[in-house]
Amino acid sequence: MNQAPLLRSFDPLKTPKPAIAQGLDAGLVRVYPRLEIEIGCGVGLHPIKRAALSQESLYVAIEHTRERYGKFERRLENLRAKDPGAIPNLIPIHANAISWISHHIEPASVDHYWIMYPNPYPKKKHLNQRWYAMPFTSHLVTTLKPGGRLTLVTNMKYYADEAEVAFTQQYGLKLEERKELTLGFDPRTHFEKKYLERGEVCFELSWSN
Numbered sequence: 001m002n003q004a005p006l007l008r009s010f011d012p013l014k015t016p017k018p019a020i021a022q023g024l025d026a027g028l029v030r031v032y033p034r035l036e037i038e039i040g041c042g043v044g045l046h047p048i049k050r051a052a053l054s055q056e057s058l059y060v061a062i063e064h065t066r067e068r069y070g071k072f073e074r075r076l077e078n079l080r081a082k083d084p085g086a087i088p089n090l091i092p093i094h095a096n097a098i099s100w101i102s103h104h105i106e107p108a109s110v111d112h113y114w115i116m117y118p119n120p121y122p123k124k125k126h127l128n129q130r131w132y133a134m135p136f137t138s139h140l141v142t143t144l145k146p147g148g149r150l151t152l153v154t155n156m157k158y159y160a161d162e163a164e165v166a167f168t169q170q171y172g173l174k175l176e177e178r179k180e181l182t183l184g185f186d187p188r189t190h191f192e193k194k195y196l197e198r199g200e201v202c203f204e205l206s207w208s209n
């Protein structure tokens with residue numbers, strides 16, 4: 001039986017400010033009726049595909065490593081060099097998602113969070129670095145709109161099982177879907193491609209608020 005980790009309190013304003021000052025452009029927020037945020041988007045394949053599909057959403061994609069963010073930014077610059085109007089709803093953010101969301105995202109303002117293949121932190125001593133067990137996550141949930149969604153995808157079954165318990169029992173979200181992805185599924189991210197080609201099963205869970 002999976003145990004949900006204990007919740008600890010979190011004060012977003014005590015979180016260090018993000019290194020970049022850039023927040024959400026109020027003009028863009030008015031233009032797009034929906035807000036989606038991807039945490040840890042790596043080199044940006046999923047945000048580029050998803051933002052192009054969800055044209056009614058402002059899509060914010062956050063990555064904190066310089067190398068992966070740089071590849072994402074170059075990919076987007078190349079697309080926009082060919083077509084200056086390409087995916088105008090996609091906003092890349094080079095920041096730590098915890099700091100950036102804590103300082104720039106209002107309560108009950110997000111329609112959909114995406115966490116695709118988070119670092120699994122398999123050692124028990126690193127439990128509080130898994131997204132479902134971080135103190136920050138109680139704050140993250142308060143930024144979801146009523147009816148908003150959170151989607152998490154992982155190749156680690158323990159991570160999927162523990163996240164299912166935590167988001168449902170501790171954060172009070174409703175599990176809408178849990179599915180398994182296998183070879184043949186059209187990969188949306190670099191990590192998804194790697195795991196599916198290795199023959200691994202990936203787990204996608206989606207909750208609503």
Ligand SMILES: C[S@@+](CC[C@H](N)C(=O)[O-])C[C@H]1O[C@@H](n2cnc3c(N)ncnc32)[C@H](O)[C@@H]1O
Nearest residue numbers: 040041042063064065096097116117189190191
């Ligand atoms: C295993 S990779 C997956 C990348 C991508 N989602 C994919 O599926 O190809 C996890 C990513 O999350 C990023 N990440 C982890 N913690 C983060 C944080 N607090 N803020 C922003 N990015 C973070 C890492 O830098 C890394 O690129």
